[in-house]
Structures are given as C-alpha cells and as structure tokens.
Amino acid sequence: MPELAPVTMATLLASANILSHPFPSASLAGVRMLGRKSRQRQPPDTCVALGEFIDAWRAPGYEVALQTLRVDAPPIPMTPQDIMRKLLAPGFEGDSELTFALQSEFHKGFPLENLRPLLTSGNLHTQAAAAYLVAEANSKMSYKMNCVVAEIAGLLDSESSGIRFDAIEALLGCTTPADGTVLGRLMLRLDDEYAGVRWRVVQFICLAERWQLRLAVENAAALRPDSAFKTLVNAYGRYFMPSSKDLPRLLAHPDAVLRRFAAAVAIRPREVIVERFVAMTEQSDDAEIRKIAADCRKGYLRPTYAIGPSIVRRPPAEPSKAEVPNDGG
DSSP states (O other): OOOOOHHHHHHHHHHHHHHTOSSHHHHHHHHHHHHHHHHHHSOHHHHHHHHHHHHHHHSTTHHHHHHTOOSSOOOOOOOHHHHHHHHHSTTOOOOHHHHHHHHHHHHTTOOGGGHHHHHTOSOHHHHHHHHHHHHTOOHHHHHHGGGGHHHHHHGGGOSOHHHHHHHHHHHHHHOOTTOHHHHHHHHHGGGOSSHHHHHHHHHHHHHSOHHHHHHHHHHHHHHOTTSHHHHHHHHHTTOOOOOTTTHHHHHTOSOHHHHHHHHHHHHSOBSBOOHHHHHHHHTOSOHHHHHHHHHHHHTTTSOGGGOOHHHHHSOOOOOOGGGOOOOOO
C-alpha cells in the first residue's frame, strides 16, 4: 500500500472509529465530517483515497480493498447522467465518491429535479445518498429544493433513522408557507423511536421561522388530534411560547412529547436566549430534557445570531429542583 502523508493517514484511521459508531446518525455525521475535511483541506487525490477508504470499510472484504488503496489514481470522467445511472443501479451499495461528484454537479447547475428518482428509490443506499445531498445543500440551493419537497417529506417515514434525520434538516431550508402538512409530519417525529431523530426535531423547533413553527404545530394537531400538539393549540392558540409560569409545569408534564417541546421552546431564542428558561430546563428529572439544555449551552441547538456572553460563558445553574426560578411573568 503506498504511503500516505501522516495527517491523511490519521484522518483515514480515525474514520474507522467514527464510522463504526453504534448510533446511525453519528456514523453518518462522521462521513460528512471526513468528506468536508477532504474537500476543504486535502488535495484532490487525497479526496479520492478517502472515498475509497470509506467504501472499503463498508464492504465485507475491506482488508483486501485497503491493500490496493491508491492516492495517485486519476478521477474517471463521468457525466451527471452517468453518475445518476450508477446511483440508481439495482445493486448500488453506497459510494461516497459518486455522491460527492453528484453534489458538485448540482452546484454547477445540474437540475435539482433530478433528485426525484433518487429520493423515491426503493434502494435504501440510494435514498441515503439523496438524503445526504438535500441535507447538505447550502442555503441558496436548499430553498430551490422545494421542487422536490414532497419527495423529501416521504423520507420522514423511512425505515432508516439516518435518512429521517437528514430529511428533517433538509425540510428546515426548503419548505414554504404552502407546505403546512409536510411541516406537521415533521413535528410528529418529536415522538420518533430514535433519540437522534427527536433531537433533530428539537433543533428544528429552535431554528425554524415563526411561521414554520406555527404551521408545524397546527398541522401536527390536525393530523393527530389525540396528540400533545392538539393540547398545545387549545392552550396557546397561535403562540407556542409558554410563559415562565407555564414552563415548569410543561417540563414536568407526564407526556414526553410535551416535555420535549417545552424544552425546545425554552431554549428557542427571542432575539437572545432566555437564561432563566434554560436554567429551568436543566432542572428536569428527564435526562433527555436536561441534555437539550446542555446542547443549547454547547451551541448545537441555537442559531449563531443568538449567541451571547451569558449563555456561552456561564456554567450551568445548579439550584435544587424545588427552587426553580419563577419571575411571576
């Protein structure tokens, strides 16, 4: 096997640990992180090696594949149509290099409508590649993906938690006020069986525009009248921002969906994040709710404009659960 530069080899070896993470979305995030690093910081030939390494790891005979890993192999010229045919082939089993290549073609102007057959493929590997592409689109391209919003919404029901995870991220950027039903389906995933998917919905609640949040809750209530969302609509109408009086009660509610929603809106910025609401969330008996508050402090669940010195520098408050602050507002 040809020698690689030390930094490149470290990246390749680290990927084995990331990709073998037991949580699907963490493994997928590892692929993204490594892919971004390869594209941004490494020469083109290294990017090819990284793609081959990831694909080799996925294959049963990866030890043999590693023996033939080359960093000097020239890229094979392919048209966007060639890439599409490979991704849609019945035996496709995942190929990061092809996925990155198609991503580049979309940035060059390849029509986004071509995502439709990938998003609706019966092959989970093809669906996963398409989900990655729509989730990783930049803001300018993401909005244009509304042309396939129905197909992206279809991924919310995928049997793969990683695909559902990506679909939620994509819908944050490509939905319009005409997509209320889609947003309602997204919000219902706050009751998903996988914690990572629920976390992504919490992030959606934190980052969504007000109209997106309103439509998501109203349509979730309409789609599932017996759900916690109907309770929210009845109690708060079009305003889903509980006061400091209501928040402790909702954070301790017996319905886990209401607790998660309350934690998400507690850390959702009102120009700035309300410190006392975050502190309330940290006092929950529910470990998942406390993690939402912790992730807010770490910056994972807030837009950049909401970063302020108090939320960044101050350590988590530690009053007893019986002393939850209440400003009487």
